[in-house]
Amino acid sequence: MSTETLSAPPAEAAPLADVRRVAIVPAYNEERNIVRVLAELRALDPGLEVVVVSDGSTDRTADIAREAGAHVVRLPFNLGIGGAVQTGFRFAWEEGYELAVRLDGDGQHDPSQLPLVAAPVVAGEADICVGSRFLGNGAYRSSAARRVGIRLLARVVSTIARQRLTDTTSGFQALNRRGIALYAADLPRDYPEVEGIVMAVRNHLRVCEVPVTMREREHGRSSIGAVASIYYMVKVMLAIFVDLFRRRLPMPEDP
Amino acid sequence: MTPLKISIAATIVSVGLVLVVFELIRSRRLRERYALLWLATGIVLVVLSAWRGGLNTIAGWFGVSGYPPAVLFAVGLLFVIAVLLHYSTVISKLSDENTTLAQRLALLEAKLRDPD
Numbered sequence: 001m002s003t004e005t006l007s008a009p010p011a012e013a014a015p016l017a018d019v020r021r022v023a024i025v026p027a028y029n030e031e032r033n034i035v036r037v038l039a040e041l042r043a044l045d046p047g048l049e050v051v052v053v054s055d056g057s058t059d060r061t062a063d064i065a066r067e068a069g070a071h072v073v074r075l076p077f078n079l080g081i082g083g084a085v086q087t088g089f090r091f092a093w094e095e096g097y098e099l100a101v102r103l104d105g106d107g108q109h110d111p112s113q114l115p116l117v118a119a120p121v122v123a124g125e126a127d128i129c130v131g132s133r134f135l136g137n138g139a140y141r142s143s144a145a146r147r148v149g150i151r152l153l154a155r156v157v158s159t160i161a162r163q164r165l166t167d168t169t170s171g172f173q174a175l176n177r178r179g180i181a182l183y184a185a186d187l188p189r190d191y192p193e194v195e196g197i198v199m200a201v202r203n204h205l206r207v208c209e210v211p212v213t214m215r216e217r218e219h220g221r222s223s224i225g226a227v228a229s230i231y232y233m234v235k236v237m238l239a240i241f242v243d244l245f246r247r248r249l250p251m252p253e254d255p
Numbered sequence: 256m257t258p259l260k261i262s263i264a265a266t267i268v269s270v271g272l273v274l275v276v277f278e279l280i281r282s283r284r285l286r287e288r289y290a291l292l293w294l295a296t297g298i299v300l301v302v303l304s305a306w307r308g309g310l311n312t313i314a315g316w317f318g319v320s321g322y323p324p325a326v327l328f329a330v331g332l333l334f335v336i337a338v339l340l341h342y343s344t345v346i347s348k349l350s351d352e353n354t355t356l357a358q359r360l361a362l363l364e365a366k367l368r369d370p371d
Binding site: 076077189190231234235238239242245246 | 277286287288294
């Protein structure tokens with residue numbers, strides 16, 4: 001929370017890529033976590049624009065983010081994580097960004113791991129790259145029920161995608177222009193990650209995963225409770241099933 | 256016992272309901288989130304319509320001895336009430352959000368008309 005961190009000289013700052021790039025940071029009442037995330041992004045790559053989407057926050061999230069030099073989009077009420085993230089992708093699409101990275105405003109996604117997540121997209125090997133908690137030896141602690149759910153979803157999505165995917169609920173992602181276009185056009189309002197990956201695969205986008213480790217939240221707690229988890233599983237399974245009967249979406253025109 | 260004709264007719268109608276809901280989701284005219292209750296309604300009605308033994312047993316539990324298909328009405332009605340109640344909460348939320356949107360838009364317009 002100190003100003004030293006904010007104005008820290010970009011010591012080993014190497015740009016993520018040579019293209020116009022933006023970090024999309026959805027945040028709902030994260031006034032205590034957002035400063036650190038923004039400072040770390042600044043230190044990582046000063047040329048990386050940041051758009052914070054405040055999803056109907058009732059605290060000072062938006063003001064703090066603006067003071068820290070980020071673009072801030074304030075949603076007038078809570079749209080849910082998908083609606084917030086899609087706002088960011090629409091911003092990225094309309095402003096012509098070539099590379100978008102997405103990480104959560106609660107600080108669980110470590111900005112220093114962004115280069116790993118972005119690398120396959122920057123190299124042109126993937127349209128969407130996801131930071132997975134289950135690849136490699138990353139220790140991820142969570143309730144047993146939630147881990148089972150995450151594994152089950154990964155199994156279903158892997159079958160549809162005909163490729164091994166281990167963490168389809170991760171919001172730590174990097175996307176190129178095609179990926180931005182897809183999510184700007186269509187993304188579920190709540191819990192968008194799993195359906196987003198299925199949509200990407202069904203639209204012939206190249207999806208890949210790299211191992212990341214997640215940090216513990218510093219303040220506050222996760223927004224998903226037990227009842228919500230069951231609703232989440234049922235809804236996502238239904239959405240995946242129905243999507244199998246859809247034709248793929250046409251790509252939008254460049255603005 | 257439930258008359259066979261009623262069972263067949265009810266099954267056809269319930270399966271029709273499930274198919275219509277499915278098609279509405281597929282064509283994106285109905286979001287999954289609002290379709291779950293409808294799907295549950297349809298599936299329960301399909302099961303109770305087609306499975307005459309089950310309907311009789313449930314009718315027995317509630318002391319409906321004369322006419323088991325009455326249970327079908329009761330269950331259908333119960334689900335319709337649940338769906339309506341759910342929609343009432345959804346409409347309330349939409350109405351609140353709509354008010355907020357109108358206010359934000361009006362404030363924005365005022366700011367554009369006379370800056371500062």
